[in-house]
Amino acid sequence: MKKKLFFAGAGGQGALAIGQMIAKAAMDEGKEVTWLPSYGPEMRGGTANCTVVVSDRPISCPLINEADMLVVMNLPSLTKFQSMVVPGGTIFINSSLVPISSNRTDVKVVEVPANEIANKLGNDRASNIVMLSAILKETGIVEVETIRHELEKMFSGRKAKFLPANLEALKSYLD
Amino acid sequence: MMSRILMKGNEAFAEAAIRAGVKCYFGYPITPQNEIPEYMSHELPKAGGSFIQAESELAAINMAFGAAASGGRVFISTSSPGIALMQEGIGFIASCEVPVVILNVSRGGPGVGGIQPGQADYFQVTRGGYNGDVRIPVFAPSSIQECADLIYECFDIAEEYRNPVVILADGMLGQMMEPVDLPEARGITPVEKINEKKPWAITGTDNHPGRNVVYSLRLDPQVLENHVHDMFERYAKAEKELVRWSDQGLPDAEIVFVAFGTMSRLCVEAIEILEERGIKAGLIRPISLWPYPEAAFDKIGKNCKVVLSTELSMGQMLVDVKAAAKGRWPVGLINRTGGMVPSSIEIADRAEKALKEAEK
Numbered sequence: 001m002k003k004k005l006f007f008a009g010a011g012g013q014g015a016l017a018i019g020q021m022i023a024k025a026a027m028d029e030g031k032e033v034t035w036l037p038s039y040g041p042e043m044r045g046g047t048a049n050c051t052v053v054v055s056d057r058p059i060s061c062p063l064i065n066e067a068d069m070l071v072v073m074n075l076p077s078l079t080k081f082q083s084m085v086v087p088g089g090t091i092f093i094n095s096s097l098v099p100i101s102s103n104r105t106d107v108k109v110v111e112v113p114a115n116e117i118a119n120k121l122g123n124d125r126a127s128n129i130v131m132l133s134a135i136l137k138e139t140g141i142v143e144v145e146t147i148r149h150e151l152e153k154m155f156s157g158r159k160a161k162f163l164p165a166n167l168e169a170l171k172s173y174l175d
Numbered sequence: 176m177m178s179r180i181l182m183k184g185n186e187a188f189a190e191a192a193i194r195a196g197v198k199c200y201f202g203y204p205i206t207p208q209n210e211i212p213e214y215m216s217h218e219l220p221k222a223g224g225s226f227i228q229a230e231s232e233l234a235a236i237n238m239a240f241g242a243a244a245s246g247g248r249v250f251i252s253t254s255s256p257g258i259a260l261m262q263e264g265i266g267f268i269a270s271c272e273v274p275v276v277i278l279n280v281s282r283g284g285p286g287v288g289g290i291q292p293g294q295a296d297y298f299q300v301t302r303g304g305y306n307g308d309v310r311i312p313v314f315a316p317s318s319i320q321e322c323a324d325l326i327y328e329c330f331d332i333a334e335e336y337r338n339p340v341v342i343l344a345d346g347m348l349g350q351m352m353e354p355v356d357l358p359e360a361r362g363i364t365p366v367e368k369i370n371e372k373k374p375w376a377i378t379g380t381d382n383h384p385g386r387n388v389v390y391s392l393r394l395d396p397q398v399l400e401n402h403v404h405d406m407f408e409r410y411a412k413a414e415k416e417l418v419r420w421s422d423q424g425l426p427d428a429e430i431v432f433v434a435f436g437t438m439s440r441l442c443v444e445a446i447e448i449l450e451e452r453g454i455k456a457g458l459i460r461p462i463s464l465w466p467y468p469e470a471a472f473d474k475i476g477k478n479c480k481v482v483l484s485t486e487l488s489m490g491q492m493l494v495d496v497k498a499a500a501k502g503r504w505p506v507g508l509i510n511r512t513g514g515m516v517p518s519s520i521e522i523a524d525r526a527e528k529a530l531k532e533a534e535k
Contacts, residue, residue, distance in 0.1 A: 027181050032354070033181070033354060035181070036347065036351040036352075037351070039206075039290070060440050060443035060444050060447070061440050061444035062347070062351050063516065063519070
């Protein structure tokens with residue numbers, strides 16, 4: 001098993017964060033992983049993306065030529081990266097902010113109104129966790145329990161007040 | 176398995192350095208290594224060490240000089256133009272036989288250049304911009320685990336050889352995350368114990384008779400020549416004992432890639448792509464860039480048609496590859512520069528073309 005995942009969005013939308021959470025969870029489940037962010041003069045509102053590779057075997061190359069799964073949190077990310085998905089792959093689109101669908105007919109498209117659902121839960125910033133919930137339901141790439149555990153570690157101490165909304169967001173597509 | 180943690184290369188360098196018993200870290204911010212001073216600023220004091228953000232790279236390297244001359248384990252990190260600024264200090268530290276571990280998380284040059292990954296500091300770190308007869312051992316990791324393992328060991332190497340040691344990483348290694356098993360914490364050597372390990376260190380005269388002097392100026396040419404010969408005795412030992420590389424597929428390979436750091440990982444995937452095309456390719460991955468692993472080239476088999484230095488520069492390691500090849504095979508270059516990184520497909524395509532050229 002080797003899966004190549006690509007997450008893209010505007011800086012601050014949490015695309016890099018959910019990529020990292022999947023990488024961490026996969027590692028905790030005994031897989032080999034790499035997480036490679038774009039870096040540069042990135043800022044909130046600019047573009048940001050990351051590549052995650054998950055495999056049963058050691059991973060030679062952290063860079064990918066094509067993705068099995070693409071997650072786009074905003075429109076420029078869809079336009080720019082949809083061509084990198086393999087035929088039969090999956091594109092997750094944040095339909096709250098992306099008014100169009102993919103032009104690809106050879107891939108599965110999953111539209112997730114991530115911001116709408118997050119808003120209903122009372123925290124717009126949990127939109128990435130809503131997206132993560134949809135990814136877990138669709139792909140089962142890592143166990144929900146492992147992610148729940150990650151969230152509990154991430155939102156502890158001063159940040160503990162954000163945990164309930166994020167746990168709710170994680171449930172949005174599951175149980 | 177569960178003991179592994181997911182870390183950025185920069186964080187792994189920093190944490191492994193702390194675990195190696197670093198007493199002092201000096202830094203000045205520069206992308207793509209900023210996670211290191213950030214990490215050191217909050218973690219090193221907890222471990223009993225000292226973090227100082229210097230006012231410039233010049234200040235940082237000279238603070239490192241002073242702290243290391245007084246016997247502390249010293250770690251310093253920067254990126255390409257920062258190393259350029261530190262050259263004078265590095266040369267002085269080497270001439271004074273003081274151990275310091277210096278990390279270059281390199282980026283595209285020349286000049287202030289860009290901030291994307293580069294390997295065009297190869298000459299800078301293996302040849303240096305300092306004056307005089309100086310050699311600096313240079314190690315190039317290619318995974319986050321190796322980042323942690325190498326830096327942990329480099330402090331011992333620097334102290335054994337009483338010389339600066341450089342680790343050459345690149346922006347991609349600094350920024351990416353992989354699982355890492357961290358080495359155990361060794362703790363900081365207490366000041367009163369420093370002279371047991373480092374009798375030359377300037378720790379004050381309370382602990383021993385006489386006084387130690389760390390100095391660079393030797394006006395008597397015979398004294399200076401003797402000093403350089405002393406240094407080169409250690410360098411000769413380094414050339415025997417510090418040579419490191421890994422390789423794959425050399426006995427059967429038609430194409431042999433030579434690549435270090437990030438580029439070696441792209442080459443591994445290019446080898447898989449070439450295999451699908453029915454072409455056998457192999458890899459020499461130098462881990463020590465000085466001393467250069469020339470012996471690795473003796474493992475190349477009879478099928479080899481071309482050796483390709485594959486690097487993020489206009490062909491700097493190429494010089495060492497040609498020297499190591501000793502005319503036995505045609506030597507070519509696959510490269511991008513300025514912060515551009517080729518895809519594994521581009522590497523495979525260019526290698527296939529080079530093979531066809533070589534077979535003509």
